[in-house]
Amino acid sequence: MRIERDGSVWRGRAINLSGVVPRFDGARIVHAMAGGKESGLRVACGDPGDLHEHVGRIASGMTLRRHTALAAAARSRGWSAPQDEEHDRIQDRIGELSVSGVDTATARKRLAETADELDRQRERVARLQGQVKALRDRPGQQAGEAYGALERAMRELSELATERAAAEQALERARDRQRQLHDRHDERLALEDRAANLARAARRHLCDRLRNEFERAVESVPGALGLPDDPVTVALAVVRLGELSAPVVLECDRFDTVRAATDWLNAPVISL
Amino acid sequence: MLLIITYTRSARSSLRNVRRSHEDVVVRWFGRSALFEATELGAFHGLRLREKHPEAVQIERTRPFNEFMAVPQRVRDAVRAYSEREHANTPYSAFAAGTDHPDVASMARREL
Structure with missing residues (x-):
C-alpha cells in the first residue's frame, strides 16, 4: 500500500x-x-x-x-x-418488480379545491336569490341586473358541479392505480422479508x-x-x-x- | 381514526419509531399498519410519515361501523340464519340458493 x-x-x-x-x-x-x-x-x-x-x-x-x-x-x-442461491433469486425478483409511483395528492387537492369553490358558489347563489326575491317583493325596483347576476352565478355553479364530479372520478382512477401499486409493494415487502430471513440464516x-x-x-x-x-x-x-x-x-x-x-x-x- | 398502512421496509420501521416515541397518537398497532387518533396530531404524524415515504404510506380515515345503520336488515338476517345452519360445511352460496337470503353476487354489487 x-x-x-x-x-x-x-x-x-x-x-x-x-x-x-x-x-x-x-x-x-x-x-x-x-x-x-x-x-x-x-x-x-x-x-x-x-x-x-x-x-x-x-x-x-x-x-x-x-x-x-x-x-x-x-x-x-x-x-x-446454502441459503445464498435462493436469496439471490429473490433479490432478482425484487429488482424486476417495478413499483413506479402513483401520485394521488394532486387529485386529492383538486377535489378539495373544487369542493370548497362549490360551497362558496352555493352560498353566493343563495345570497343572490335572496336579493332577487327582496326586489321582487317591492314593485317598482329595477330587478334586471340582479337577475342577470343570479343567472351567471347559477351557470358557474353548474360548471363547478361538473368539475367536481370530474375531480371525483379522477381521484377514483388514481386510487385504483394506487391500489395496484400497493399490491406490488405488498409482494415486494414479502419478498424482502423472506430475503432478510435467508440472509440471517446464512449469517x-x-x-x-x-x-x-x-x-x-x-x-x-x-x-x-x-x-x-x-x-x-x-x-x-x-x-x-x-x-x-x-x-x-x-x-x-x-x-x-x-x-x-x-x-x-x-x-x-x-x-x- | 386514521388508518396508516406502510408498504416498504423503511416506511414500516419509521412507523415503528412513531409508535415508540409517540405512543399517545397510536391507538392500535398491527406490525406494518396502525390506527392513529383522528386529531391534528394524529394527522401530523401520519403526514410526516408520508412526507418521508411518499409512495409507501397510505392514509385512510376510518368511521365507526354501525351495522344497524349501514347494513340492510336482509343481510343481518342472512348472517344469523347462516350461523344457525344445520351442516357446518355448507357454503353460503348453497345455503342461500332457493331462499329469500341475498346471494353473494348481489351483495358484492351493492355498496353500503
Whole structure:
C-alpha cells in the first residue's frame, strides 16, 4: 500500500504513523481507502470489500456487529451459505418488480379545491336569490341586473358541479392505480422479508462454521485477558480469521510493533 | 381514526419509531399498519410519515361501523340464519340458493 500526504509518502504492508505530526485521522484514512475524496491525502491499496466496512478501523470504544462481521470474514475466505442461491433469486425478483409511483395528492387537492369553490358558489347563489326575491317583493325596483347576476352565478355553479364530479372520478382512477401499486409493494415487502430471513440464516450458518476457530482466535488476541467480549478483541480476531487486502487502521495498543500486528492479523496494517 | 398502512421496509420501521416515541397518537398497532387518533396530531404524524415515504404510506380515515345503520336488515338476517345452519360445511352460496337470503353476487354489487 501507499499513503501520500502533502508530499510525504509511506509505503509497505506495515506502516506506523503514530509519531507523525500533524496526526492522522483514522476515519479520513478509511474514507480515502474506500475511494472518498480527502484533500491532501491519498491512499492506494487493495479493494476494501465488505469485511473492511466492519473491521477496517479498530479503535477503543468502537462498536461492532459481531455476527455480521464474523459472517463477512467467512465470506472473505470465499465461503458461501446454502441459503445464498435462493436469496439471490429473490433479490432478482425484487429488482424486476417495478413499483413506479402513483401520485394521488394532486387529485386529492383538486377535489378539495373544487369542493370548497362549490360551497362558496352555493352560498353566493343563495345570497343572490335572496336579493332577487327582496326586489321582487317591492314593485317598482329595477330587478334586471340582479337577475342577470343570479343567472351567471347559477351557470358557474353548474360548471363547478361538473368539475367536481370530474375531480371525483379522477381521484377514483388514481386510487385504483394506487391500489395496484400497493399490491406490488405488498409482494415486494414479502419478498424482502423472506430475503432478510435467508440472509440471517446464512449469517448464522457462516458464524457456526467459524465458531471454533473464532473462539481460539479470541483467546489468542494480545491483551484479550479479561476482555473477551471487548469489541476491539473481537474485531482483531475477526481480521485474523478473514482475508483483507486493504489495510486495517489500528488505534489501539494491543501490539508492540506494527510488524507484530501485521504478522498476527495476517493483513496490511496502518498504526496510528 | 386514521388508518396508516406502510408498504416498504423503511416506511414500516419509521412507523415503528412513531409508535415508540409517540405512543399517545397510536391507538392500535398491527406490525406494518396502525390506527392513529383522528386529531391534528394524529394527522401530523401520519403526514410526516408520508412526507418521508411518499409512495409507501397510505392514509385512510376510518368511521365507526354501525351495522344497524349501514347494513340492510336482509343481510343481518342472512348472517344469523347462516350461523344457525344445520351442516357446518355448507357454503353460503348453497345455503342461500332457493331462499329469500341475498346471494353473494348481489351483495358484492351493492355498496353500503
